[in-house]
Amino acid sequence: MNYASKAPTPALVWPADVGDVPAEVFVRPDIFEAELETIFYGPYWHTVGHEAEIPNPGDFKTFDLGRVPLLIARGDDGQVRVFINACSHRQNQVETATCGHSKGFVCPYHRWTFKNDGSLLGCPGSEDFSPKFKKSEYGLKQVNMEIVAGLILVCLDDNPPDIDAYLDVGRENIEKTLGHEGGLKLLGYQKVRYACNWKVVMDNDGYHAPLLHTGFRLLGWQAGKGKQFYTPFTAGVASELSPGQASGGTLKDPSLIEFKDSAWDSYVTGIFPATIMVKHLDVFSVRFCVARSVDCTEIHYAYFAKNTDSEELEKHRVRQASNLLGPCGMISMEDAAIFARIQIASNARGTAIMQKGLKDLKTIPTEFYQNDETPNIPRWHDYRQIMGFPIEGEAQ
Incomplete structure (x- = not known):
C-alpha cells in the first residue's frame, strides 16, 4: 500500500x-499526522514483535503501527506472517485480543473465517456471491516482513528498502543483544x-x-x-x-x-x-x-x-x-x-x-x-x- x-x-x-x-x-498535530503518512506508513522498517512472542504454530499477537492494526501469527506450517488486521470483506477488525492461540480467525460481522496462514476458509451465503468470487483472492492482506535475530519487522510501503542495507552495522548490535x-x-x-x-x-x-x-x-x-x-x-x-x-x-x-x-x-x-x-x-x-x-x-x-x-x-x-x-x-x-x-x-x-x-x-x-x-x-x-x-x- x-x-x-x-x-x-x-x-x-x-x-x-x-x-x-x-x-x-x-x-503540532499536523506534523504528527504527516509523520504517520510519511514515516510510519512509508518506506521504512518497523519492529512489531519477536518470534519468541509467538513460538508455537497457532500463536498470535496484535499490534498497532500508528493507527494501522496488525495481526502477527505463526501458521500451522510454522511460518510467521503479518497481516492487516481487517476482514477482506467489509474491513472489520478481525482480532481484538492482544495475544493468544488459535487455528484461525473469525470476523464477527458476517462470520467470514480465515486460517492462521491468512487464507479464507469459508464465508456464509457464498452461493449468492458474484460468479467471479474466488476464496483464494480474499485472504487477509499480508504485509512485507523480515526477521532479523528473531525481531519481526514490517514495511507498509509497496517498495520496502533492502533490510541489510537498512540496518547496516546496527545489525551486529542487534545480534549481540538478541541473537x-x-x-x-x-x-x-x-x-x-x-x-x-x-x-x-x-x-x-x-x-x-x-x-x-x-x-x-x-x-x-x-x-x-x-x-x-x-x-x-x-x-x-x-x-x-x-x-x-x-x-x-x-x-x-x-x-x-x-x-x-x-x-x-x-x-x-x-x-x-x-x-x-x-x-x-x-x-x-x-x-x-x-x-x-x-x-x-x-x-x-x-x-x-x-x-x-x-x-x-x-x-x-x-x-x-x-x-x-x-x-x-x-x-x-x-x-x-x-x-x-x-x-x-x-x-x-x-x-x-x-x-x-x-x-x-x-x-x-x-x-x-x-x-x-x-x-x-x-x-x-x-x-x-x-x-x-x-x-x-x-x-x-
Whole structure:
C-alpha cells in the first residue's frame, strides 16, 4: 500500500545550527499526522514483535503501527506472517485480543473465517456471491516482513528498502543483544503510556544517564569506555560497565544487581523510527513503540530469557527487569517524568539545543562517545530531510 504524504501547514523552517531542534515538532498535530503518512506508513522498517512472542504454530499477537492494526501469527506450517488486521470483506477488525492461540480467525460481522496462514476458509451465503468470487483472492492482506535475530519487522510501503542495507552495522548490535544460540523465550511485558510525543522518547541520550539517574550512584556504577554509532536507520551504544565505589547508599539485597550470566557489557540499539532494544546486566528487552497521538506514546517493554536458562536465572532476569529497567524501575522511572516535562515545555515552541560532544555548529558530527548527545544530531538531520522541512536561510 502507498500513502500520500501530508505536508504540515504552516510549513516548519528548521534552525541553521546543526544542534538545534524546533520544539514545535513535538506538539503540532499536523506534523504528527504527516509523520504517520510519511514515516510510519512509508518506506521504512518497523519492529512489531519477536518470534519468541509467538513460538508455537497457532500463536498470535496484535499490534498497532500508528493507527494501522496488525495481526502477527505463526501458521500451522510454522511460518510467521503479518497481516492487516481487517476482514477482506467489509474491513472489520478481525482480532481484538492482544495475544493468544488459535487455528484461525473469525470476523464477527458476517462470520467470514480465515486460517492462521491468512487464507479464507469459508464465508456464509457464498452461493449468492458474484460468479467471479474466488476464496483464494480474499485472504487477509499480508504485509512485507523480515526477521532479523528473531525481531519481526514490517514495511507498509509497496517498495520496502533492502533490510541489510537498512540496518547496516546496527545489525551486529542487534545480534549481540538478541541473537543467542538456542534462541530466546518471552518472560512477559510491562506496558506504559507516556504523556509525550514519540520523538521525545526516541530523543533520549547518553549525556543524561549519570546525571538524571541517581540509581547509578546508589548502585555504585561507573560508566566504562564506550562508543556510540549512527547510521541513517540505526543507532546505538556498546559499552562496558565498571563497578565503582557506591556514594549514594547501598541496597539491602545486593543480589538484585548481580551479573549471573553476562559480562560487564551493555548494548543499546535503536532502529529508526521508534524501536529500542537493550542488553543491560542480565536483562534482554525490546521496547516496541506505538505512536498514539501527538502527546501520547505507548511503549511495550518485552523481556526475554535464553531457552537454556535455569529456573533460578529466569527469576533473576524478571527481578532485574522490573525493578531496574522497566517503566517503574529505579533507573527508568525518571525518564518518564522528564518526557512529560519536555512535552509541556515544548508548547512554548522554543528550541532544543544539543551541545555535549558538538565541535562545530555547522558540521554534523560523525564520531560519538558514550555520554555524548551528539548522536541525536544526524538522526534529526535525517528526520528533517524525510519530512521535507527547509533549513533557515536556504532557498525554498
